[in-house]
Amino acid sequence: MEAVGPNPFLFVSAVLFVCGVVCMTTKRNGIGVLMGVELVLNGASLNFVTFSKFTPLGLDGQVFSLFVIVLAAAEAAVALAIALNFYNNHLTIDVDRGDELHG
């Protein structure tokens, strides 16, 4: 049996992406929304590495997935700081409570 082709990897990354989007849209916990963002970024990064192996994209895909990982870490740090500020101001992490800008 030959090695696994690109399609199963792409399917796994599609599952990661869809779960991340569903997580982002349904969670009311702010930290849960952050976890959804992490899942989406992971799906994109898995796509990059898959195409780096199975297409002439070459090493560029791996470089871009490294950038994705670094930027996701930076995003998590800032978003967590914002979440802690939100918690300090509202005494809860429920994102539905952040409606001061509601018209």
Add this chain to the structure above:
Amino acid sequence: MSVETMLFWLFAILTCGGAVSVAVSQNVVRMAFSLVLCLGSTAVMFLLLGADFVGATQLMVYVGGTVVLLVFGVMLTATGPFTKIKSSGADAILSGLIGVIFLFIISTTVTAVDWGDISQKVAIGTHQKTAARGFNPEQQGNTTRPLGLSFLSVRADRDLNLSRNVPSVEKPVEDAPKLSSGYLLPFEIVSIHLLVVLVGASYLARAKRRVATNQ
């Protein structure tokens, strides 16, 4: 069935299960644990794809750094009644339905494309010969050196087998092989970005007096 295929399916199931469990679970601590499972299995998928440096970075930065950060966030914010903030049942059913449809659309679209055929048509740069079969590093040992060189704008993976026709009188300069571009500038931008983000995050999250809300 080879060992590689079995490992792939094992970790594919773990990855998908972790992701689904993150999306479904209502307890934020369980979500964090499922996220660890999912990201760790994704690191193994990177290793199976021959990207050993990316897989190791995924383990260190994501599982070792980002998830620990998220767990600290859970610890600092999930006090008492706020551990479980439930979405309503109708919302969950509706979003699950939309998610399944979305996944169906994406996966049918992806499997409808013959990627091997596409990769023959797409020309990356001008040095098609060296990269024709894709980057396949498990026969070459590791990817750390080519990655580090590409961050210094030296493309050893592309330019190493470049034909050496130096520009001369009978051959104009346009025919001379051009070196591929690397990633020195994005690397520096990301470094400055990380510094700014760390300063900004520590400024945002600094300890200060709690503001009274209902006044």
